Amino acid sequence: MRWITARRRHPAAGFAVVLLMLVAIGAGYAAISGPGAASASAPAADQREIAKGQDLFAANCSTCHGLEAQGTAVAPSLIGVGAAAVDFQVSTGRMPSAGPAAESARKDLAVPFASKKYGEQYIHDVAAYVQSLGGGPTIPSASQVSTAGASVAVGQQLFIANCAQCHNFVGAGGALTYGKYAPALTQATPTQIYEAMLTGPEAMPVFNDTTLSPENKRNIVAYVVETRSEPNPGGFSLGRIGPVTEGLVAFLGLLFFMVLAALWITAKQGKTKPNE
Amino acid sequence: MSTTKALEGVGGFLDDRFRGAKGFRTFFRKIFPDHWTFLLGEIALYSFIILLLSGTFLTFWFQPSMTDVIYHGSYTHLDGVRMSEAYASTLHISFDVRGGLLMRQIHHWAADLFMAAIFAHMLRIFFTGAYRKPREVNWLIGIVLLTLGLLEGLFGYSLPDDLLSGAGLRITEGVMQSIPVVGTYLAFFLFGGAFPGNVIIPRLYILHVLLIPGLILALITAHLFIMFHQKHTQMPGKGRTEQNVVGAPMYPYFMAKTGAFFFFTFAALALAATFAQINPVWLYGPYTPVAMSAGSQPDFYMGMLEGALRVMVPWEWNVAGHTFSFNVFVPALLPLGAVFTGAALWPFIERWVTGDKRDHHINDRPRNAPTRTGIGVAVMTFYGVLWLEGANDVIADHFDIALYTTTRIAQVAMFVGPVIAYILTKRICLGLQRKDLHLLEHGVETGIIRQLPSGEFTEIARPLSEEERAKLVARTQLRGPAELEAVDENGIPAPATRGAIGKVRARLNTILTESVELTPTNGHGGNGHGGNGHGAGEPARAAVPAGGPQEISAGAGPAASPAVSGGGGAGAVGGAGAVGGAGAGTDGGVAGHSGSADPGSPGDPGPDGPVQ
């Protein structure tokens, strides 16, 4: 008699079979499911993170995105968007969304992601869970978004070529159709900028790594980060949006000042007329 | 004193050769009337001088060349980037020349202030009627200066060859290209071939530093000389008539004041250049025809054109192998062209409509020309709507309005807005005139309440001072001469009103000259209230002969309010100037009150005193 047949009536036998089958199904599914975009970056999330992420997802995201993230009438499917997309949307506060709107704006992080101690970990957990559902771009590592050694000049040319038509030449933002807009890039972290290029959130096009290489993404990140912190040698920046604010200053500032000067110069000496 | 001896020496030396004593004395004693609005043109003048000074500085370093270079200068964010020499030299001026950025910014702010001041000055001239005879030619010169200023600014900010201004040049080329028959030829000739070519910057440069400034300088000189020769206009007031100028002499008063104003202009521009960054071309990057930034606008004085282009519907005809791009050349030529042509023709149109051929040296208060003021505000509204539309994407982004909605709003507002503005403004002007009439008749309220023996409360009003009175009452007759009246004593229509054009002219005359007549009587009896101060339809003809200098009515003569009140035809714009709204021509000849309630009613002769 075989060893295993001899223990077929062992009390733990049933549990062992179930466990075996679960492992087999899991392995088989993993073997046949589509690959996510290859991205040699963050380490694979462990099961604990995925499990925690699933809980968080159920509590905060499933109302709109569906329990399996399959999407509903009000929100798209998240299968295949990848951890990077989730990290971007949640870390900027766009998601969970407050309600239907033309565009989700950057806002304060929602509980529980706002927690100082655990917030970032929770975001990673949800991201890991969504990544596990269908793959997709992963969260870039610190070295991938580091601006050390990146070329701001190349980044400038790439930014002007690919980004400025929506975000304006320094990333001050711009209008899109139907109430949407390309946001200003003043608060985005390097990771968020990278993730946005990689995943193409909402109306933004997707710039995958074969279109815009990781090194060029770094250059763009360097351009945005360096330029927004660059001092304005000419004075106050007036928003860095060009002649619109300059014209306002010319009328409301310069001309108004000159009118005041004219009033002073031509005022009659010290005599005021009654009841004028 | 040795100073005087020195002056005598120099003065004698010059006078021996130029005989200047009499001329200079006249010049020094020339009287300049004083009002703050008269300084608006000076803002433009001094901004222009500052433009010349700062611009000359810039020419010592700027390279007007489109040859490509690789940048290795001080602005490290663009190190290794390919750009034109023009752009590179602009970066050099900004970052490698001491005072260079300051001068660049002073130059650009001065250009903005120059244009803003021209607009303000032009509006002042329009609303006070200072373009009337004998100043029509100066008005035309001013419009040409405005146009030259627009072009000068456009060419100037295109010189650095950056992304923003290069896009503007692309749009200019597209507009030229769309002109029927000759468009492509014009575009190819200007750019020396296909866009962008490599000669446009050097060509714009010579236009910008030599040709147009020369023209502007010559025209400004003519503008000032004409103003000098004809003497400046003056605001209505005591002692001011069409035959004099009241003010302070050129030397030393006006020289000192204008000198102070020049310092203020320079100070304002220096402050702006220190604390408000303008045209940061290093952030825009060098021009490439392959890329574009969101929120791209030209400088504000080109904003109306930009808005017109955005607001237009996509209308294009393709006929027999040729394309009529209405969607381009209509907005590019029509709105601005109409505004400028209308402005240029306005003095002559007004002259034709009113038949007023007299000299005018006293300014109108805007309220005293309600239709003119209404038309001016309507045109400003039209201009303003298109101007805002030029910035519609910035407005949409910052005020959270959907992008297409801003354009739809502008498409409607550009037609509806001026109409509303005209009606509102005209009504406000007429209301202000009624207030003036009330002041004349009743005096100024003092807030002191007094109880009469009869128990009635009344407010004491003090009579106007002579100066206040003079200002309110000094109005030129808007209405033209007899030849424009519909019928003479025998009921025969006047020659000028016959025929279709004559009828149009008469009708326009009625509308244009609509005004509340000042007929200050003693305020109680007579026709001070209600009616128009005359018998029904009875005109007072004598007041206004055609041509020749005219004493302005210093208060007494009842200004005629003829056919206007008499008929329904003139009712186009509402109550034809009837004071107190008791209806036109109803109670001519009625002595005593028609009973409209007001505190100055008969029965309290004492406190008010006769208000003459």
Add this chain to the structure above:
Amino acid sequence: MSEISGHGEPNGSPAEAGGSHPGPRRVIGTPPPAEARTLLGTGLPDGPQPPPRELPAGPEDPRKAKLAERIVAACFILAMLAGIGFIAAYIGLPVHTVDAVLRSNLALGTALSVAFLGLGVGATIWVRHLMPDVELTEARKPMASTPEDRAAFAETFAEGADASQFVKRPLLRRTLIAATLPLAVAPVVLLRDMGPLPGTSLRHTVWKKGTRLMEFVTYQPLTPADFSSPGGMVTVIPEGYEYDDDELAKAATIIIKFRPEELEKPTVLNWTVDGIVAYSKICTHLGCPASLYEQTTHHILCPCHQSTFDAPRGAQVIFGPAARPLPQLPITTNAEGYLVAQSDFHEPVGPSFWERG
């Protein structure tokens, strides 16, 4: 000759006549002392007398005037110090970095502003508080000349016209005009060589069969696999023209990746590769690069005047002033798998023009 007269009441004192509103000062004319000097040399005792005095000699209140004088002096001294500061800042503060330029601009600009403000404020206080208020009157004449002057001019003009024979001899007159006409036209003719004739250059771009699509700035060729994420958009230029702005101004193109089932007529599907469609980037309104692509609505928006093109449906215009859709570039892959053009655009790109047809 104009006359200036003081506008005056006999009572010229600063105190007002009873009850009436205090107005500007009036001037009493007083003859100057006999030994008054003129600017043009001391007059002989019996030489021409200078005209009566018109302007007051000084301000009314000496104490207030002294205070005003001190204030004005302080303003001018401040301006002088600021001017020196400007020179010192110029000498002492270097440029060449953004921070240094900021400092230099701030210092130079502040000094300049203070200097001019000091001058302006000082001059204004001087005029308003040290120069006594004055209101004089000058007469105006009508601008038109007197009839006598006009007649005299007309006569001189007519005499000259007669003497010149201009009117009497039409042959002279006409030939003069004929002589000057070609010279008047010549300056316009001289401008002919400002530029070449457009010819057919606006009808074509440099895209040809087999030209590779190179990504702008990185100048890398692309395969469909490189550009496989739906919702992607990137700018491409023809190979070999990396720095030729004249050609790029017509040839710049965008490619957008769709799922193949998303593309509809009038997009020409034969001109696409695996859901990748190529459109001219040059807006058909006025030539701005139109590449604001919204992944969700599939709109291409031109940021200049908001012309909007529907990308999956042949870039038809759905809003804005553009009258024609963006031309589609026929693309395919070459033997090595790179995206290449099949031919040039099938219609002229960019803004319309008269000969476009």
